[in-house]
Amino acid sequence: MASATIIEPSAVLTLPQPLVLDGGQQLEEVRIAYEAYGTLSPAKDNAILVTHALTGDQYLASPHPITGKPGWWSRMVGPGKPIDTDKFHVICANVIGSCMGSTGPASLAPDGAPYAMRFPVITIRDMVRGHVALLDALGIESLHAVVGGSMGGMQALSLAANFPERARAVMVIASTARHSAQNIAFHEVGRQAIMADPAWRDGDYYEHGKGPEKGLSVARMAAHITYLSEAGLTDKFGRRLQDRAEKTFGFDADFQVESYLRYQGLSFTGRFDANSYLYITRAMDYFDLAEEHGGLLAHAFARTKARFCLVSFDTDWLYPTAESRNVVHALNAAGLPVSFVELSAPFGHDSFLLDVPALDRVVEGFLG
Amino acid sequence: MASATIIEPSAVLTLPQPLVLDGGQQLEEVRIAYEAYGTLSPAKDNAILVTHALTGDQYLASPHPITGKPGWWSRMVGPGKPIDTDKFHVICANVIGSCMGSTGPASLAPDGAPYAMRFPVITIRDMVRGHVALLDALGIESLHAVVGGSMGGMQALSLAANFPERARAVMVIASTARHSAQNIAFHEVGRQAIMADPAWRDGDYYEHGKGPEKGLSVARMAAHITYLSEAGLTDKFGRRLQDRAEKTFGFDADFQVESYLRYQGLSFTGRFDANSYLYITRAMDYFDLAEEHGGLLAHAFARTKARFCLVSFDTDWLYPTAESRNVVHALNAAGLPVSFVELSAPFGHDSFLLDVPALDRVVEGFLG
Structure with a gap:
């Protein structure tokens, strides 16, 4: 079994096709940097995609190359841990627009100079398009699960809505289906x-x-x-x-x-x-999954057959429980299997990253 | 009766004595700019001091000289209004440290150059010392009431605690006895x-x-x-x-x-x-009325005989109801008469400045 402490630099895939974006532009030669842990089964049916938050990265369970700190979800991902790399092949890709190896504003444009503000404004769905292109390249047609907290949860929801065949289970932690005015x-x-x-x-x-x-x-x-x-x-x-x-x-x-x-x-x-x-931040502010699907959130889930798990934290005032409940109601309306729990933890929004044993149990239980 | 629409520039008092500050320094030739509305009774016993918030000023019920907008509490202060200038002489003074005529960092120091960061760090109590020096100059020994919202409420509490003979009634709206970590x-x-x-x-x-x-x-x-x-x-x-x-x-x-x-x-x-x-902002962050009085908030109120009224708003997350309740408990422990109401209003902390008719009734009822 693979160890959860990889130290070589991230794998990087250059997408074979341009990425067509929600804003109408397309990005050429998009690079997707990712880390993977655990072994992919011969049937390629044991993959879990973990999606990261605003300032997160692909260093899920391996040391961050700049800070040297342990991966941001080391407590959750590894052999025998709730996201068990003895059972699952766990992938985490840096979102496009970021700065840890995937194409973003600091990357060189075709003219050889950094994109800077010439980089196109992207959306959460564009980030997911990058992930799906990576899964295509890896030959993974269907994920055992997609799991994300905060902005990662937005990606998980967007993947379920826009690529309904690609995930059999969707876990959304401390997240929301749309960014509020606040x-x-x-x-x-x-x-x-x-x-x-x-x-x-x-x-x-x-x-x-x-x-x-x-x-x-x-x-x-x-x-x-x-x-x-x-x-x-x-x-x-x-x-x-x-x-x-x-x-x-x-x-x-x-x-x-x-x-x-x-x-x-x-x-x-x-x-x-x-x-x-x-x-x-712009991509997050633009995120409104209902708006993308005719104004009704339940419509976003019309095509998926996945089972869902939503988790919120009682002290999270950034994406409070009401936002998760909103998603749960839409999933109910779409007739999908969903479990929902509000956990009690003192850490606010950051609870999803911290020592909350109840979350470990929920994650492990849902992923099976 | 005086009109509530004064248009001449604020009255300015230069304090006859230096102001000795909590930080150990003293300020010379302190100017206090203030507005007053309504007539002071011959016995000088009908004065109400209204204390302003962080970015407020003395233009309580008269147009702001820069923006031209009506005074910030015009809805509350005037003839026949909850703070009735037909009955009361209403004074509002710009706090020291501010920039609307009272001495602050933009004022000229004795050497003829602006104080800028040579201005001493002041406290809420120092602001109140300025107000009390103004009352001394005006010959007002005892206020009918001191009334303030937000930072104004901190000044009202500080006045009651540190100058207990100077106010017979104290009204504290959407405020707190100490600044929290957040x-x-x-x-x-x-x-x-x-x-x-x-x-x-x-x-x-x-x-x-x-x-x-x-x-x-x-x-x-x-x-x-x-x-x-x-x-x-x-x-x-x-x-x-x-x-x-x-x-x-x-x-x-x-x-x-x-x-x-x-x-x-x-x-x-x-x-x-x-x-x-x-x-x-520094003065507000330093504010902790209990700390000033031996660590027990009730001690702060040991010498006053005033009656109190506390008002909070259910949607105020800056100084939530629990902060007002904390003050009420201390006043109860000190054996003082106190009324307390949490009002429902949708505007958050700003509710104290906005159209909340229930607040008008509470203010009018308390002031008599």
């Missing part, structure tokens, strides 16, 4: 923070060595607050001071929560491309 | 957005004609989201597009909520000083 608003703050940074240079910063790091850092800080619950922040930091006994009556990071957020912002700039952040 | 986090994002703007120049932008407008605009956008409820944003904007039939597959403000937020950010920069934003 979701869009927070993303717009992040985009404006990046674009306000003079180092952004209308996106043409690649040749200047330094990008809009301050703007990207502010964007990450704002987003990061939405990933945590108010109670979780209070438990973790409260009003505790950072390495000092008294307030300084200045603008240093007096409070631990300030220091933590600044660190989150700064460390993010070392591993993520600002233009990718613009494009991926 | 509150601090959002403010820190705003400060970092301002400080990341090269036009901020470490605060020394006054001589350059142009300040950190982009950074301030991002700060305002992030904060503005916290003033509205998720449901309110959905009702007001949903996923509706702005003056277009289709998404543009670009980075313009396709969605109404994006356009609205950008407008909120940009228009704010025309009326507010970025350094004031830094100082006032």
